[in-house]
Amino acid sequence: MDKDELLCELILHVIKRQCQHDFTLYALPVLQKRIQRFIETQGLASHETLLLALIKGDKKLEYDLVQALTVHYTHFFRNKEYFQLFYSEILPHFAHTANFRLWSIGCSSGEEVYSYAMLIALRNQLAEAALIGTDLNANQIDIASAGVYPLNKLEELESGFKSLALPANSSLLSLIDSQQKSTFTFCEAIRQSCHFSTHDMTRDASLGAVHVISCRNTLMYFSEEKQQEVINQLILPSLVPGGYVITGEAENLEPWSDTFNLKRLHNGINIYHYHA
C-alpha cells in the first residue's frame, strides 16, 4: 500500500469518526479516486493537507468531502430506451389516475426527475402528478430543488429529447424557460410538480401510494442480501398494486421476480410491473 492509499484510509476513518458517515459500502479504489479528484478541485496541496484540515475540525471541508464522496453520476434522459418505455407503455396506464406519484430514489441533482416530468407533461398528465426525488446528498438535493442548470446541460437535454420517438408536435420549448444567458430552468408547471428531499434508503421510511419507483444505479452498490432487504422493506411497501419499478442497467431483479411478484416488461430492460 503506498502513502496516499494509507492516507485515504485515514481520511475515511476520520470522516467515519467525526460525522458517522461509513463508506465501507464502496470499493476503496473508487473512494481513492474520488478523494484525489476532491483534492484537485479544492486546490489542496496533498492528501496530508486534507487529513490535517479534517483533524483540526474544518467542518466546511468535511461537509464538502462527504458530498463529493456520495455524488452520483446522472444526466437528462440517460438510457433513452427506459424513458421511451416510460412514455409509451407506463404512462398510458395512469392516464386516468388521480394523484399519480413517481418516486426517484437516489435522484442526485434532479436531471432524472425533470426528464420524467417533461414526458408526463407531454402526455398532459402533469396537473395531478407529484414527482418526488430523494437522495442522501444534501448538496445535490439543493441543486435539484433549484432546478437551474447551466446551458451546456441544455444541449444534453435537447439531444436526449430528440432521440425519443414522441408525437411530431412535441415541443421542448414549451417545457423549459431559457430566458437567462447562462442557465435554463423548467416551466412553472413542471417545477411545481417536482419535490426534493434528503433520504437515506438504507435507514429512512418508505413512502405511500407511489405508482412508479425509479431506483437506478443505487441498488448496485449493495450486496444481494441488502438489495433484497431494500426491495422488501422500502420499495414494495411504497408501491401501489399494479405499480412499476425501474432499476439501472446493472440491476437485474429478474432472479427475484417470483419472490417479489415483479414481472419484467421487456428482455434486457430493467422495468418491472408489480402485480401484488
Add this chain to the structure above:
Amino acid sequence: MYKRILIGGSAGSFEQVSQLLSAESLYHCPPIIFIMHLSENYDAKNLCNAFQSLVHIKCKLVQNHDWIESDTLYIADGRYHVLLDNDGQRFRLYDDEPFHYAKPSIDLLFESCCGSEAKSTLAIVLSGANSDGSTGLKKLFDAGAHCCIASPNNTPHSAMPTSALHTVPNAEVLPDEVDSQWLVKLLACDKRSTEHLHHTSKSKLSNSVHASASDIKPSNTLVGGHQ
C-alpha cells in the same frame, strides 16, 4: 499460476486483442477481462459478438456481482466502471463520471486487483490515446503481478503504452509483432512451471509423509504389540 488476465486498451486495441486471443489452441485459459474505453451509448453486445466470431473461448458481457469463470473473455460496456472484489473473483460495477476522461477506467480495474491476488494476475496495457492504465499497472507491478505493455513502436496509438512504460519501466514489453501464439506460449509455460511446482511440492509432501511415517513408528510397534 495465472488466475486472471486483465487487458486494458483504448483506440486501436480491438485489433490487438483479436490478434492476441485468436489462436485456435487458446480454448482453455484463466478468465480474461478486457476493458476498452467506449461511449456510453455504444451497445457493447456488438463488441462481444464481434469477439465471439474471432476467438475460440466464450465471450460474455460483464455483469454486476457475476463470479468470473475460466475459458471466458469478458467485455465491459462503457456505462460503468468495472472492479473485481472477493479477492479478484467477482465483478463489481460502479456508476461514476469518467476518471481522467476514461470510462470504464483501466486504472480502477487494475487497482481493484492489488491485494494478495495480484501475484496470480497477468495485466496487459495496449494501444490508446491517453494515459489510463499507467497508475494501476504500477500498483499491480508493485504488488507482484506480471505486467506487460504493447510495444509503442508498433501500436496504432502509442500514448497509452508509452505512458505505462514511463510509469512502469520494468514491465515486460511485448514483441513488435504480437502473434496469436504469444499468450498460448506464455500460458503453456506458466502451466509447466506450475506443474513443476506441484511436482516439487508433491515430492516434498511425499518426503514429509515418509518422515511422518518414521516418526510414528513407535505407535505402529505399539499396534503391532497389540496384535
